[in-house]
Amino acid sequence: MKTKNHKKEERTENGFTSKQETEIIRETEWAIKHAKRYTAEEVFERLGV
Secondary structure, eight states, X not given: OOOXXXXXXXXXXXXXXXXXXXXXXXXXXXXXXXXXXXOHHHHHHHHTO
């Protein structure tokens, strides 16, 4: 029986995948620039976490 190797997603020191962290940073920078503030819950909701 063959099984597929599942790669374990690498996480940053904050516990996010690099893609998630990049999105959070980009959205945060955009929010600061445009004076919109997000709560942590809103960020997680947008990312589907």
